[in-house]
Amino acid sequence: MKISTQITLPEYRKLQYTLLYTKLIFVWVTLCGLVMFVAAIVQLLNGEDANGSSISFGLGFGLLVILMPLFIYISSSKTFKSLVALNKPTKYEFLSDRLIIDTAVGHTEMPWENYYKIKELSNWFLLYQNANVANLIPKTNLSEQDIVGIRYILQNAPVKKKKLKK
Numbered sequence: 001m002k003i004s005t006q007i008t009l010p011e012y013r014k015l016q017y018t019l020l021y022t023k024l025i026f027v028w029v030t031l032c033g034l035v036m037f038v039a040a041i042v043q044l045l046n047g048e049d050a051n052g053s054s055i056s057f058g059l060g061f062g063l064l065v066i067l068m069p070l071f072i073y074i075s076s077s078k079t080f081k082s083l084v085a086l087n088k089p090t091k092y093e094f095l096s097d098r099l100i101i102d103t104a105v106g107h108t109e110m111p112w113e114n115y116y117k118i119k120e121l122s123n124w125f126l127l128y129q130n131a132n133v134a135n136l137i138p139k140t141n142l143s144e145q146d147i148v149g150i151r152y153i154l155q156n157a158p159v160k161k162k163k164l165k166k
Helices: 011-019 022-044 053-082 144-158
Strands: 002-005 090-094 098-103 108-111 119-120 122-128 134-138 161-163
Touching: 002 108, 002 134, 011 022, 011 053, 011 134, 090 144, 119 144, 122 144
Parallel strands: 119 161
Antiparallel strands: 002 090, 090 098, 098 108, 119 122, 122 134
């Protein structure tokens, strides 16, 4: 099965937010940061000493949590613009024993056994080569038949970690 994809910057940003904010630990840290920030503001409004370590920590940590989406926005934009293979068209050929990838920077053939993990999100297939590097395949330009075909190949691929939709 052959497909061609091209990731857009808004899609890439949304994926970065999704990957971060679907981790339970990050959601918990975000909620704690927001609560600490609000508590520090309340303490300041009640006239408590602004030099108090709990107020300073609450304001600092809370501000960091509040600014995190901006940091993600900026870093994902820089990454997207700097990686030619990410922002140019990519051709994939899904075979029963391997994946063939052609990008603006090269050609790769990788057997399924060498993949670390496969994960399917509502709008993406993520094919991890290791814990930090993945092939990002947006579903936005794929037909339902393409999605079903890719899912079938991935379900039968000899990759130990798989999380695919039914």
